[in-house]
Amino acid sequence: MHQFEGVYWARRNDWDPVRAAMEGSSFYDLPPVLRWFSGNIGYHHVHHLGPRIPNYRLKECFEAFPALKSRQPLTLRESLACIRLKLWDEERQELLAF
Template identity: 55%
Template sequence: MAEAALYGSSYYEMPPLMRWFSANIGVHHVHHLCSTIPFYRLRRVVLDHPELGTIGRLTLRQSLRCVRLALWDEGRGRLVSFGSLRAGAA
């Protein structure tokens, strides 16, 4: 159960203002591990347990690069864009 909680969701590292507006939604993996931790304590848990900050880590910059990804490519084992799918079919 703990493995699914930690590796089944991402740690979305956001700038402080976005963390505040989103009520620390980026620390979702910790929420899944222990849903009784209040949102305002989630960031502290990651700071107190640094190993939780490396699991499924996704930065804002990385997430913006993913905006165009829409389809799962079984052969490549990753998400791809419609454009790359069309280019591969040609």
């Protein structure tokens, strides 16, 4: 997921891929059954750091590297509130609702 409060975004010349992975994609705290059905997509920041990591290894990678745990998780409830965020305000550097 890339639509949440505090998300990172930058133009091509200023793009930092590590920062984009850690601050521009979510760590989605899902219940175990939803983790299974979604292919562990809740570890979205891990996926962006290593897109070739198979979905069944994302949690293992997350657990192996403590720095990955620094990402504040989004809950299911919080993620539903983020659906409204659609527009990027370049001056304020934040996503806004219509």
